[in-house]
Amino acid sequence: MSFYLYDSVKKDKLEFKSIKENEATIYVCGPTVYDDAHLGHARSALSFDMLKRTLKALGYKVTLAKNFTDIDDKIINKLANSNKTLEELTQYYIDRYLEDMSALGVERADVEPKATESIDAIESMINRLLESDCAYKIDNGDIYFDTSKDSKYGSISHMVTEDEQNISRIEANSQKRNPKDFALWKACEQKDVCFNSKVGMGRPGWHIECSAMIEKIFEGDENYCIDIHCGGADLLFPHHENEAAQTRCALNKEIAKYWVHNGFVQIDGEKMSKSLGNSFFLKDALKIYDGELLRYYLISVNYRNDFNFNEVDLLNSKKRLDKLYRLKKRLYGGKVGQVNKEFKNTLIEAMSDDLNSSKAMAIVDEMITSANDSLDKEPKNRALKQEILANIKFINELLGIGAKDAIEWFQQGVSSEDKAKIEELIEQRAQAKKEKNFAKADSIRDELTAMNIAIMDLADGTKWEKL
RNA sequence: GGCGGCAUAGCCAAGUGGCUAAGGCAGGAGCCUGCAAAGCUCUGAUCCCCGGUUCGAAUCCGGGUGCCGCCUCCA
Numbered sequence: 001m002s003f004y005l006y007d008s009v010k011k012d013k014l015e016f017k018s019i020k021e022n023e024a025t026i027y028v029c030g031p032t033v034y035d036d037a038h039l040g041h042a043r044s045a046l047s048f049d050m051l052k053r054t055l056k057a058l059g060y061k062v063t064l065a066k067n068f069t070d071i072d073d074k075i076i077n078k079l080a081n082s083n084k085t086l087e088e089l090t091q092y093y094i095d096r097y098l099e100d101m102s103a104l105g106v107e108r109a110d111v112e113p114k115a116t117e118s119i120d121a122i123e124s125m126i127n128r129l130l131e132s133d134c135a136y137k138i139d140n141g142d143i144y145f146d147t148s149k150d151s152k153y154g155s156i157s158h159m160v161t162e163d164e165q166n167i168s169r170i171e172a173n174s175q176k177r178n179p180k181d182f183a184l185w186k187a188c189e190q191k192d193v194c195f196n197s198k199v200g201m202g203r204p205g206w207h208i209e210c211s212a213m214i215e216k217i218f219e220g221d222e223n224y225c226i227d228i229h230c231g232g233a234d235l236l237f238p239h240h241e242n243e244a245a246q247t248r249c250a251l252n253k254e255i256a257k258y259w260v261h262n263g264f265v266q267i268d269g270e271k272m273s274k275s276l277g278n279s280f281f282l283k284d285a286l287k288i289y290d291g292e293l294l295r296y297y298l299i300s301v302n303y304r305n306d307f308n309f310n311e312v313d314l315l316n317s318k319k320r321l322d323k324l325y326r327l328k329k330r331l332y333g334g335k336v337g338q339v340n341k342e343f344k345n346t347l348i349e350a351m352s353d354d355l356n357s358s359k360a361m362a363i364v365d366e367m368i369t370s371a372n373d374s375l376d377k378e379p380k381n382r383a384l385k386q387e388i389l390a391n392i393k394f395i396n397e398l399l400g401i402g403a404k405d406a407i408e409w410f411q412q413g414v415s416s417e418d419k420a421k422i423e424e425l426i427e428q429r430a431q432a433k434k435e436k437n438f439a440k441a442d443s444i445r446d447e448l449t450a451m452n453i454a455i456m457d458l459a460d461g462t463k464w465e466k467l
Numbered sequence: 468g469g470c471g472g473c474a475u476a477g478c479c480a481a482g483u484g485g486c487u488a489a490g491g492c493a494g495g496a497g498c499c500u501g502c503a504a505a506g507c508u509c510u511g512a513u514c515c516c517c518g519g520u521u522c523g524a525a526u527c528c529g530g531g532u533g534c535c536g537c538c539u540c541c542a
Contacts, residue, residue, distance in 0.1 A: 011471095013483095031542070044542040074540065159470055159538065206540080232542030237470085239541090262542070263472085266535080300491085301480070306473075306535065313479055316492045323491090326505070350481095358481045362490035372506055376499095438501055445503075456505045463505085 001345075003058055003352045005051075005228070006304060008236065009156050009259040013354055019221050019257065024060040026052065027214050027256070028109070029231035029239065032069040032206075033093035034078050037100045038272060038280045039265045039298075039309055040232065046295060047262040047303035047355070048230045049106045049400065054351040057398050065217050066109035067210060068094050070116050071203050076193050086116070086193055100282040103291030104298075105400040113213045115204060116195070121212040122204045123197040125250050126184050130199070134249035138175040141187025141200050145207075147180045150245040156259070157237035182242050184208045207242035214255060215247070222253060229256035233263055263306045265298075289314065290412060296321045296401050299357045320365070321401065322410070322465075327368050328392055329406035329463070330375060337386025339394045343367055347398055357399065364395055379459070410465035422453055426462050429455075 003016040018024050028048045031041050048064070055062045070090035079089055098108070115122075126143060129135035134149040147153045183205040188194045194201050204212075218226050225247060231240065240259065247255035265272060265280075272280040285294060297317040301307050343363075350359040371388045378384060396403040411419065425444050432440040448455055452467045 029542075032540080038542085040542045042542085047542090072540080157470080157537085233472085234537065234541055237537065238539095264536070264542075269534090271536085304472090305480090308479090310479095313492090316479065320491055323506095330506090356481075359489070362481070365490055369507080373508090376507060433501080436501075442502070454504060457500075457503085458505075465505090 001058060001348060001352055003055065004354050005258055005260060006354045007258050008233075008261040008304075014258065016227075016258065018060065018227050019224055022060055024055045024062045024228065025218050025220070025226040026055075026062065026064040026228045026230060027210070027218070027226050028064065028066040029210060029229075029235055030066040030068050030109075030112075031093075031097055032072050032074060033090045033097065034072065034074040035093065037097045037282045039267070039282060039285065040272060040280075041097070042101070042104055042282050042294065043265050043298050043303070043307060044230075044232050044262050045101050045106045046104060046298050048260075050299060050303070050351065050355050050357060051228070051230070051260070052107065053398055053400065054348070054355060057348050058352065063110045063218075065111035065113060065213070067213055068097075068112065068114045069206060069209065070094070070114045071193065072206060079193065090114075090116075096283070100286065103286050104282075104295045105292060105403075106295075111217050113217065115209040115213075118209060118213050118216060119195050119197055119204070121216040122208055123199050125208060125212045125215060125246065126199050126204075128250050129184065129246065132249060135184055136177065137200075141185075141202060142183055143185035143187075143199060144176055144181040145184050145242065145246060145249075146177050147182075147245060148178050150249055152248060153180070153245050154241065156241040156244045159237040159241065180238075182207060182238065184246070207239055208246060210239075211243045211246040211250070211255060215251065220253070224253060224257040225251070225255050227256070228258045228260055230260045230262070233261045236261055262303045265307045265309055267309045269308055269310075292401055292404060293318055293321055299399065300361060302358060303355055320361075323368050324364065324392065324395070324402050325404070325406045325409040327371055327388065328402065329410070330372075331385050331389050332406055334385050334389055336389045336393055337383065339390040340387050343391050344394055347394070351398060360399060364399075367391055412466060414466050418451070422448065422451070422464055426455065426464065430462065 004013050005016050006013045016024075026048065028044070031037060045066075048066075052062050052064050068090070071086070075086070075090060079086060082089060084092070094114075102108075126135060129145065130137070130143065132149075133146070135143055135145050137143045185197075185199050185202050185204060185208070187200055187202040189201070194203055214225050220226060229240065229243075236259075244255050247253065267280060282294075293314070297314050298307065300317055300320075346363050347360055350356045350363055353359070367388075371391075374381070374384055375388075392402050395401060414422070425448055429441045429444040432438070432444065445455060448464070453464050454467050455462055455464045
């Protein structure tokens with residue numbers, strides 16, 4: 001089966017042809033670890049988690065690297081107001097990031113390089129750029145990349161123009177050869193946030209770390225370092241433009257064969273920001289909503305589109321995901337059989353079309369309806385039940401949803417005392433029903449409703465769910 | 468100022484030249500049920516506006532209008 005991916009540099013949906021047959025190499029620009037992860041980080045991580053899962057389902061051996069930028073101006077600023085070391089501070093946020101992403105079902109990357117642990121690769125690349133005069137050092141020790149040395153500069157973002165007016169906001173520095181030149185290395189004096197390297201005392205610029213890490217981690221071929229380079233839409237310029245330029249000048253090849261960018265998350269139609277006070281940290285969202293639900297909600301929209309996060313839509317997603325778990329609950333404790341091949345292929349096919357998760361979810365919904373219908377007609381068909389459970393298992397492999405215990409799913413946040421009380425009330429109601437005392441049965445149901453508990457009388461007894 | 472994206476039923480959202488425009492939520496009708504809930508069945512849009520290309524366009528081109536993003540750290 002062919003895999004198609006929208007390349008945001010070529011602006012076209014292309015058939016994926018990996019550098020090495022049946023192997024796929026992916027690099028994702030990860031977070032700068034100076035604060036907790038927000039919904040935007042989640043969306044990025046989820047997009048490329050789906051990419052990895054889909055390629056694996058198609059039979060590729062996937063290697064995904066996601067970096068942590070653990071040295072940067074904002075980290076240094078934060079350090080000034082804390083009594084932690086650089087490593088303590090960044091490791092704290094790395095752990096927080098991984099914890100939050102784990103709650104969303106994001107698989108760990110195969111390689112997780114840190115900038116501070118890649119100084120050797122960075123200084124090596126900077127040295128080569130200096131030797132070939134693609135980079136130059138100015139009086140204060142800063143090292144800049146000379147964008148005029150890269151004839152293809154601008155080919156990634158299509159953002160570079162000759163018009164001087166457009167670049168008025170770029171850092172003014174009289175020693176820079178070209179206004180667009182960017183820092184590869186920032187000289188500094190403070191020892192606690194600087195590294196002693198062959199290119200001087202200082203710290204790496206943001207862009208060089210990705211180029212250097214990719215060179216260090218992946219082999220590539222004579223034309224490309226990796227198959228797919230991923231990141232948020234905002235990274236296209238200047239970050240990815242600069243990465244591409246550095247790699248071209250240092251290695252004489254392109255950094256990536258395909259470029260994939262995910263769209264932004266807005267909250268209630270407004271850009272996320274601390275000043276707006278819209279709760280945008282993942283940890284806050286996870287206090288209220290289940291991680292799997294957030295995952296399901298966030299992947300319900302194509303990864304390239306902007307995403308407008310709001311509670312109404314989130315609760316709609318909850319109802320939709322509940323249907324999957326209700327089906328799973330219907331088959332509770334049953335054996336998992338063989339997945340339906342047609343279902344599996346249709347689902348992979350949807351994801352193979354530029355990760356069309358919306359379509360994949362529609363296919364899941366159709367499977368749920370058809371499965372419920374079949375179960376209504378043939379409640380004792382064991383083979384059918386086993387196949388449906390296998391289908392649900394495959395949904396989890398590909399989309400990362402539906403793996404939880406179906407009973408627990410509907411009882412999240414209910415204490416064991418409340419559970420006992422609910423069971424007791426249901427028992428009393430069953431007795432009242434048996435005696436045809438419907439008034440009493442209904443009043444017990446009202447009592448449960450007041451506790452936010454919904455009940456449903458099924459063939460095999462009364463089941464309850466937390467609303 | 469420069470570059471780019473988006474606009475599909477009450478809401479969310481697939482679909483990028485051609486069968487009756489996916490799917491979900493909400494709403495309506497029915498089956499089932501002591502009544503409900505759950506589940507199942509049926510039910511809704513000609514695709515922001517104008518013009519063009521074409522036998523044929525939501526889908527391509529041009530022009531509007533509106534919203535958003537990037538150009539400075541940012542997923």
